[in-house]
Amino acid sequence: MLLKIVMKKGRALILLSYWLSVFGGNSQAPPARATGGTKAAAARPDIILITIDTLRSDRLGCYGYSSADTPNIDRLAAGGIRFKTTVAQVPLTLPSHATILTGALPTVHGVRDNVGYKLGPEQRTLAELLKSAGYRTAAFVGSYVLNSRVGLNQGFDRYDDVPLGSSSGVVNLNELERPAADVIDKTIDWLKTARATPFFVWVHLYDPHDPYRPPEPFAARFKSRPYDGEVGYCDQQIGRLTAFLKNQGLYDRSAMVLTSDHGESFGEHQEFTHGMFLYDTTLLVPLIIKPALNFSLAREVPSQVSTVDIFPTVLEIANVGVPPKIAGHSLLGAMQGRETGVSEAYSETYYPAQFGWSPLRAVRRAGTKYIEAPKAELYNLRRDPGELRNLHSQQPELAAGMKQRLTSIAGAPAKPGTGKVSIVDPEEFERLAALGYVSGPRPSVSQSSAQLADPKDKLHIFQLISRAGQAAANGQCAAAIPLLEQVLREERGMAAAHLLLGRCRYNEERFELARSDFEKVLARSPDDPQALFFVAACDYYLKRLPAAEAGFRRLLSKEPGYLPAQKYLGFVYEAKGEIPRAIVEFQRASLLAPRDEECHLKLGFLLARQSRFQEAASHFREALAINPGNAATHYNLGLAYLKNDDREHAESELAEACRLDQKFCKPNR
Numbered sequence: 259m260l261l262k263i264v265m266k267k268g269r270a271l272i273l274l275s276y277w278l279s280v281f282g283g284n285s286q287a288p289p290a291r292a293t294g295g296t297k298a299a300a301a302r303p304d305i306i307l308i309t310i311d312t313l314r315s316d317r318l319g320c321y322g323y324s325s326a327d328t329p330n331i332d333r334l335a336a337g338g339i340r341f342k343t344t345v346a347q348v349p350l351t352l353p354s355h356a357t358i359l360t361g362a363l364p365t366v367h368g369v370r371d372n373v374g375y376k377l378g379p380e381q382r383t384l385a386e387l388l389k390s391a392g393y394r395t396a397a398f399v400g401s402y403v404l405n406s407r408v409g410l411n412q413g414f415d416r417y418d419d420v421p422l423g424s425s426s427g428v429v430n431l432n433e434l435e436r437p438a439a440d441v442i443d444k445t446i447d448w449l450k451t452a453r454a455t456p457f458f459v460w461v462h463l464y465d466p467h468d469p470y471r472p473p474e475p476f477a478a479r480f481k482s483r484p485y486d487g488e489v490g491y492c493d494q495q496i497g498r499l500t501a502f503l504k505n506q507g508l509y510d511r512s513a514m515v516l517t518s519d520h521g522e523s524f525g526e527h528q529e530f531t532h533g534m535f536l537y538d539t540t541l542l543v544p545l546i547i548k549p550a551l552n553f554s555l556a557r558e559v560p561s562q563v564s565t566v567d568i569f570p571t572v573l574e575i576a577n578v579g580v581p582p583k584i585a586g587h588s589l590l591g592a593m594q595g596r597e598t599g600v601s602e603a604y605s606e607t608y609y610p611a612q613f614g615w616s617p618l619r620a621v622r623r624a625g626t627k628y629i630e631a632p633k634a635e636l637y638n639l640r641r642d643p644g645e646l647r648n649l650h651s652q653q654p655e656l657a658a659g660m661k662q663r664l665t666s667i668a669g670a671p672a673k674p675g676t677g678k679v680s681i682v683d684p685e686e687f688e689r690l691a692a693l694g695y696v697s698g699p700r701p702s703v704s705q706s707s708a709q710l711a712d713p714k715d716k717l718h719i720f721q722l723i724s725r726a727g728q729a730a731a732n733g734q735c736a737a738a739i740p741l742l743e744q745v746l747r748e749e750r751g752m753a754a755a756h757l758l759l760g761r762c763r764y765n766e767e768r769f770e771l772a773r774s775d776f777e778k779v780l781a782r783s784p785d786d787p788q789a790l791f792f793v794a795a796c797d798y799y800l801k802r803l804p805a806a807e808a809g810f811r812r813l814l815s816k817e818p819g820y821l822p823a824q825k826y827l828g829f830v831y832e833a834k835g836e837i838p839r840a841i842v843e844f845q846r847a848s849l850l851a852p853r854d855e856e857c858h859l860k861l862g863f864l865l866a867r868q869s870r871f872q873e874a875a876s877h878f879r880e881a882l883a884i885n886p887g888n889a890a891t892h893y894n895l896g897l898a899y900l901k902n903d904d905r906e907h908a909e910s911e912l913a914e915a916c917r918l919d920q921k922f923c924k925p926n927r
């Protein structure tokens with residue numbers, strides 16, 4: 259939406275059709291795979307990690323759900339080991355996967371939420387360790403939330419993700435996720451190229467995440483239970499993968515791990531999806547491990563384990579040394595029928611902090627859970643598995659003991675906003691809202707948890723703002739605005755609501771109003787990059803160019819790599835008629851994002867205005883390398899060649915522009 263406005267306000271011939279990078283699926287015939295001896299296979303088995311997003315363990319047949327249609331996962335469990343109780347460390351996609359892939363708690367890897375965090379390069383991932391042990395590594399992920407920008411790609415030879423969606427207007431959900439069939443197709447294509455070296459492949463299926471829209475025939479069969487339909491569809495696709503592995507003789511020598519990042523609440527505790535609370539509805543996930551051949555099995559592991567344990571378990575399966583001081587414990591002993599000896603699980607969610615509310619932390623033992631919150635909770639899970647009767651005031655000693663354990667596992671609670679916070683691109687805000695993750699401004703570190711509200715008391719507001727966020731991301735600001743106004747009547751000054759309201763008004767080009775919303779965000783979070791950006795952008799559209807210039811400069815002094823601000827500084831100088839300065843700013847932007855088509859188009863256009871046609875042509879060529887189908891760029895390049903007296907190249911570019919779009923067919927020279 260941001261760039262849609264730029265397009266409307268910008269000069270002619272700057273087309274902003276963003277090129278979606280195409281996945282490079284390997285279409286070559288598969289080379290014959292050398293069949294390693296059984297001994298070698300046992301030493302370094304192939305490893306397949308499957309994470310099915312948002313999968314509650316109790317929705318699978320092998321976990322006792324009688325209405326399930328999950329024959330393939332059930333077969334995997336029947337041939338492997340099923341862990342009865344597996345606790346996810348965070349009920350959010352990115353931090354939970356960061357834990358699975360690093361074996362570290364979020365207190366250590368620092369990724370606390372889906373929005374604004376990136377896994378640091380100092381973290382050692384499963385893929386990095388397996389790669390250095392000689393594994394070929396690949397990941398195929400189903401959601402934009404795990405796009406390579408968040409750093410989980412470390413160590414993967416190939417990281418096949420969902421690229422940035424187009425910036426052509428309303429966020430399209432279909433651009434932010436891809437169906438399991440596509441992910442499995444890509445995985446199978448890659449596996450066809452597998453050679454003698456062992457491989458590690460991570461497959462992420464996003465389908466069960468809301469909205470629940472299974473494809474046919476699952477949509478018809480599960481009309482009243484679309485979530486189960488999504489799970490059934492994922493199961494079918496896993497069946498395709500296992501059938502391929504069996505056909506290729508890879509199944510027996512592969513270790514397979516199937517799990518999820520978190521569950522789903524379906525209205526229990528008045529939570530409908532996941533992320534706000536730490537109840538079992540969103541923390542209990544399946545864990546099934548099918549080892550490679552010749553492994554003595556325990557069919558079911560009854561004791562509680564955690565998803566953080568997957569990391570050391572996979573390393574031991576691969577005969578790769580487990581780094582010291584990691585949080586997880588290898589489950590290999592439990593898989594061989596020995597006791598695990600570990601029965602405590604730590605979980606946390608910082609999602610409430612997006613709204614200015616208290617983060618939550620919990621520790622879970624087999625029969626007891628303690629949730630640290632402004633109003634702390636204690637549950638007897640044996641008698642009360644639904645976590646409906648808070649025993650905190652009745653059993654203060656037990657609660658105090660659990661709290662102490664929590665602190666010894668995870669230390670004192672981190673203040674919201676600390677950790678490896680990264681910049682949130684204004685467009686990313688919308689993409690994530692379309693996926694159901696509304697985000698607020700960067701939380702203020704000065705607030706102590708004691709002053710923050712308990713998310714339990716804010717459910718009504720949370721539901722309103724979630725609905726508003728999704729409506730806004732879908733371009734329905736008319737529906738979103740009254741919801742946000744209601745939120746602000748009930749929760750005065752809530753920065754996340756002002757941010758969304760400002761975005762809506764900005765997109766409707768009501769810049770004065772929008773600006774006042776962003777100013778209200780800054781009143782609470784003075785350094786929030788999004789609000790700083792939008793105040794300056796509003797000034798730009800309100801033609802207060804000196805204020806806009808100062809605003810973008812201030813933001814860039816705080817966040818030097820913030821691409822949208824860097825580009826807008828170029829727009830400001832262009833609007834002021836200071837073309838050489840505009841060129842310098844767009845050159846800086848282009849250094850930040852060499853594959854940004856818009857930067858090259860702008861540079862081509864501005865350099866041409868300065869009669870620097872050779873340099874202009876070079877930028878138009880760069881833009882075409884990114885988006886060869888842009889007729890206007892071919893046309894502009896043709897004109898630049900003409901100015902350079904390069905008739906031959908000019909004719910060919912102009913002809914291509916005409917072939918792509920007939921409005922460029924009339925000679926205009």
Ligand SMILES: [Zn+2]
Nearest residue numbers: 311312351519
């Ligand atoms: Zn998820």
